[in-house]
Amino acid sequence: MKGMTGFSHISKLTDYGRVDVYLKSLNSRFLEVKVLLPPILQSFEPFIRKLIKDNFKRGKIEVVIEFLPRGVSFDVFVDEELGKKYFMSLKKLSNALGLLPDIEIVDIASMPNVVNIVKSELPKSFIRELQSIFKKALNEVLKQRKLEGLKTKEDILKLIHNIKNSVSELQKRWGEINSEIENKVKERVEKFLKEYENRKEVDTAIVSFLMKVDINEEIFRFSKHLEDLEKLLDMDGIGKKVEFILQELIREVNTIASKSFDYTISSLVVDIKSSIESIREHIQNIE
Structure with a gap:
């Protein structure tokens, strides 16, 4: 017999950067999973979802992983055409509402898919370490649910x-x-x-x-x-x-x-x- 609430936060400085894993479990009649990852770690999501599905039957599970890379090569791609479309749409909306078009570059850059990270393949050793960190966070929540x-x-x-x-x-x-x-x-x-x-x-x-x-x-x-x-x-x-x-x-x-x-x-x-x-x-x- 297990409960449905728990929280864990695991932080670790690896050879490839700082990793923070947050895992929260709340009450829910069904199994709901929400995963928030930085673009460079998107390929890690299937592993997270499978592990959660294997260990939880009910509950609202929220996973957030923050990663500050160090020694991992990646390029930044900016979709200028998409940024222009966002800008024109926001400007049109502000005119329709009778507001001043107070739009800054950070507003455009934060829109989905405007700024994208094109990364090289993450080292397998880092992936294994990331899996270990996540399992540790998950086991802590399982322990709390059991108690x-x-x-x-x-x-x-x-x-x-x-x-x-x-x-x-x-x-x-x-x-x-x-x-x-x-x-x-x-x-x-x-x-x-x-x-x-x-x-x-x-x-x-x-x-x-x-x-x-x-x-x-x-x-x-x-x-x-x-x-x-x-x-x-x-x-x-x-x-x-x-x-x-x-x-x-x-x-x-x-x-x-x-x-x-x-x-x-x-x-x-x-x-x-x-x-x-x-x-x-x-x-x-x-x-």
Whole structure:
């Protein structure tokens, strides 16, 4: 069981320049990956995405790598025609808005594809070192996500323990009122039989009524779902499965509430639903 949040920053001065790797992981229902690299390192992106896909199932992952080269040869190519088009478009926009065309060269140079780096092939030794730096940053985030998962598991187990106690109290109370219901039904039936001769129809009606108010099946299914939930907590990538089990738990406890006309049982149902909702909130933070 893992969480979904973490952050790491690895900085290293290599023979080819200074490298800073930033990796941030946030909550998300799906796996979202955003990678920001300097042009000279664009070829490194497939490696990053594959490693993330192999290690993360859910979460919003943001990777930023900064590189200040030293001893790596590259040329700068300026697309003058594209720069002119950006300039004319910005000038036209400023005129349309009634603004002064306060456009500086840095504004044009920062536009996409105006300034491009044409580099020589990066040394394989540097690529291997860069891979090692990124793996170190990734492992740090994985470690943080695992620690978050352990803490979340601990909190969820406490909530499950509270739910089990409430279910135990609910079963005890149901045993008490079930006897009361049977006695009251018998009293009324005996009174009714004095005026009604068809005993078979009466027995059928009694059984039907008792089945409608019985909650033993719901309690049994609820307990089984709770066992399944507890087992899942020892696994990874369980977020969606847990959400499904929580839906089933809510369905069973709502059925119990609809059959109950006892204040104590209704109060216990409220406590159980509150704990389930707390578990649901925790689940939003796990992978």
